[in-house]
Amino acid sequence: MANLTRKLLTLALIKDGQRVLLGYKKRGFGEGKWNMFGGKVEKGETPEYAAIREVKEESGLEVIGGVEQIGDLEFTFDGEDFLMHVLVFQARGFSGTPAESEEMRPQWYQIEDIPYSKMWKDDEFWYPIALRGGKFKGKFHFQGHEVILNHTLEEVEHF
Ligand SMILES: CNc1ncnc2c1ncn2[C@@H]1O[C@H](COP(=O)(O)OP(=O)(O)OP(=O)(O)O)[C@@H](O)[C@H]1O
Numbered sequence: 001m002a003n004l005t006r007k008l009l010t011l012a013l014i015k016d017g018q019r020v021l022l023g024y025k026k027r028g029f030g031e032g033k034w035n036m037f038g039g040k041v042e043k044g045e046t047p048e049y050a051a052i053r054e055v056k057e058e059s060g061l062e063v064i065g066g067v068e069q070i071g072d073l074e075f076t077f078d079g080e081d082f083l084m085h086v087l088v089f090q091a092r093g094f095s096g097t098p099a100e101s102e103e104m105r106p107q108w109y110q111i112e113d114i115p116y117s118k119m120w121k122d123d124e125f126w127y128p129i130a131l132r133g134g135k136f137k138g139k140f141h142f143q144g145h146e147v148i149l150n151h152t153l154e155e156v157e158h159f
Contacts (some may be wrong), residue, residue: 004076004083010051011038012067013090013130014059018111020131022119023058023104030145034119037104038086051089059106060099065092069159070130073122074139078149088130121148129155 013036014021022034037058041050052063071088098106109115111131116124122140129136138153 002081004081006083006085008041008047009038009084009086010041010047010054011036011071011086011088012051012055012063013070013088014055014061014094015090015131016094016108019108020111020114021059021061021098021106022109022114023106026103026105028103030120032118034107034115035123036088037106047087048089051087052091055091055094058101058104060101061091061094061096063091063094067091070135071126072137072159073126075122076139076141077145078141078143088126090130121146122151125151125153129153135159 023037025031025033025035037055038051039054041047045053048067051067055061055063067089069087070090073086073088075084075086098108100106114127122138126136126138134155135158136153136155138151140151141149143149
């Protein structure tokens with residue numbers, strides 16, 4: 001396989017008791033899907049800083065107490081020459097009220113109502129680990145944006 005261009009991105013879990021905040025992506029990569037908040041790590045930023053910035057930009061919430069890494073995911077797409085390396089974080093706390101942005105429409109979901117059929121297909125594999133407080137590492141190889149050709153996923157103690 002040719003060398004893949006690696007892109008570093010973030011996702012942030014905002015959990016409040018038995019509910020999680022998801023956003024409906026209005027534009028860009030993953031448009032039309034519900035997802036956690038996140039995006040590209042910009043030059044000079046730490047991934048933690050980028051995660052906190054994206055939560056603020058996309059959901060309107062302020063992260064309080066920083067973020068903790070809970071996941072490490074790699075996504076590749078058949079026939080594409082890039083690899084998306086996504087670091088998943090959990091916000092230790094937050095304040096504010098979710099507000100719609102140009103990119104995302106936030107909405108609280110009870111854990112049992114998470115709309116997996118309208119999300120990236122990998123989500124239903126690793127959300128259950130994340131939602132019970134576990135940490136995980138995984139790789140998912142997609143055909144297009146809807147089919148997973150193969151994947152690996154393991155729970156880990158730390159990164
Ligand atoms: C393939 N399976 C996947 N499963 C779950 N989540 C996935 C994902 N693949 C990408 N993601 C997330 O989708 C967002 C894209 O972000 P993306 O819009 O490209 O970045 P950013 O907000 O910087 O965009 P602009 O460049 O400002 O448009 C970013 O959170 C990234 O982690």
